[in-house]
Amino acid sequence: MQSSTRRRVLAASVAGTVGLAGCLSETGDDETTDDSASNTDETEAEAPSVDWESVPEFRRWLTDEPQRAESNRRFDYVDTVTSMFISPAIGFVEEFDDDITGSLVHDGHEIHLGDFDRDAVVDAAASFSGEAGGPTDGIEYERTETYEGYTLFTDGLAVGEDAILWNLRDETATAAIDTRLDRDIRLEAAEPLFTAVFDRLPDGIEVVGQYGPPAGGDVSADEILLWGGTRESLESTDMTWIFVAEDEASVTDELLAELETVAVDPELEVDGQFVRIDGSMGLG
Structure with missing residues (x-):
C-alpha cells in the first residue's frame, strides 16, 4: 500500500474547500502545539452541558485523542455532499453520494456520514482498485474484521450503516469508532x-x-x-x-x-x- 501517495491524494482532494473554510490554512491541517489542557477551574465550573442525542452527528466523532504529532485537532465539516471532501483514494464512496448527509475531515480522518447499505459499500470497497498510472495506482483494501458493527479494512478504512471512515494513518479505525460510541474522550x-x-x-x-x-x-x-x-x-x-x-x-x-x-x-x-x-x- 502506498501510504505517501494516499496522503498526497487526500491533501489534493480537500485543499480547495478546507483551505477556503479555514481562511488562513492551505490544507486545513495546521500544526500547533497541544493546548488541550487549557481549561481553567473557572471554565470547567461554567462548562456548558451537551445533549449528545440532539447535537449534529459530526460532533460525536470529534476526538481529543491526538491522531498526529503536534495535533491541533483541526476539523472541517460540510453538511452536504461535495466531491471535494472525498479523496480519490476512496473514490468508490462517490457511488453512494445519494446516501451521504455530510462529510468531516478531522485530524487525519475522513468521515462520511449518512444512511448506508453496509453490504453494498463493503463490496464496493473490496473491489476498489486505484487507477493504473494515476495517483491512486496500487491502492486496494483488504477486509480484516468486524468491530462494533463496522467492517474494517486495511489502511484504516471502516464501513458502517451510519458512516464510512478512512484513517489517513496506516492503522485501524477503532479509535475513531470508540469516540463515536463515547468510549474515548470527545473533543x-x-x-x-x-x-x-x-x-x-x-x-x-x-x-x-x-x-x-x-x-x-x-x-x-x-x-x-x-x-x-x-x-x-x-x-x-x-x-x-x-x-x-x-x-x-x-x-x-x-x-x-x-x-x-x-x-x-x-x-x-x-x-x-x-x-x-x-x-x-x-x-x-
Missing part, C-alpha cells in the same frame, strides 16, 4: 470551550475549528486558545468566526486589531474572552 468533553463556541456560532453548511490560532496568515496571537467558524454556503465568502482568548484581560486592542485581519470589512463583538467576527474572507 468537547476535554475542552468545554468548544461547546461554548458551537453555542455561539450561527447555523451554517460548513463548520471549522481547532486549538490555537489559525496558521499561515496574519493571526498568530498566543492568547488565542481555540476558534471555530461557519459559512452559510460553500459558494459564499461570508463567514463568522468565534475566537476564544485565555481570559477577558487578554482581549486587548492589540489582539482585536490582529483578529480583524481575518476578514474584509469585519464586524466585531466582544463577550468576555469570546470575540465574534463577521465578515468576508475576501477570496471570491
Whole structure:
C-alpha cells in the first residue's frame, strides 16, 4: 500500500474547500502545539452541558485523542455532499453520494456520514482498485474484521450503516469508532470551550475549528486558545468566526486589531474572552 501517495491524494482532494473554510490554512491541517489542557477551574465550573442525542452527528466523532504529532485537532465539516471532501483514494464512496448527509475531515480522518447499505459499500470497497498510472495506482483494501458493527479494512478504512471512515494513518479505525460510541474522550468533553463556541456560532453548511490560532496568515496571537467558524454556503465568502482568548484581560486592542485581519470589512463583538467576527474572507 502506498501510504505517501494516499496522503498526497487526500491533501489534493480537500485543499480547495478546507483551505477556503479555514481562511488562513492551505490544507486545513495546521500544526500547533497541544493546548488541550487549557481549561481553567473557572471554565470547567461554567462548562456548558451537551445533549449528545440532539447535537449534529459530526460532533460525536470529534476526538481529543491526538491522531498526529503536534495535533491541533483541526476539523472541517460540510453538511452536504461535495466531491471535494472525498479523496480519490476512496473514490468508490462517490457511488453512494445519494446516501451521504455530510462529510468531516478531522485530524487525519475522513468521515462520511449518512444512511448506508453496509453490504453494498463493503463490496464496493473490496473491489476498489486505484487507477493504473494515476495517483491512486496500487491502492486496494483488504477486509480484516468486524468491530462494533463496522467492517474494517486495511489502511484504516471502516464501513458502517451510519458512516464510512478512512484513517489517513496506516492503522485501524477503532479509535475513531470508540469516540463515536463515547468510549474515548470527545473533543468537547476535554475542552468545554468548544461547546461554548458551537453555542455561539450561527447555523451554517460548513463548520471549522481547532486549538490555537489559525496558521499561515496574519493571526498568530498566543492568547488565542481555540476558534471555530461557519459559512452559510460553500459558494459564499461570508463567514463568522468565534475566537476564544485565555481570559477577558487578554482581549486587548492589540489582539482585536490582529483578529480583524481575518476578514474584509469585519464586524466585531466582544463577550468576555469570546470575540465574534463577521465578515468576508475576501477570496471570491
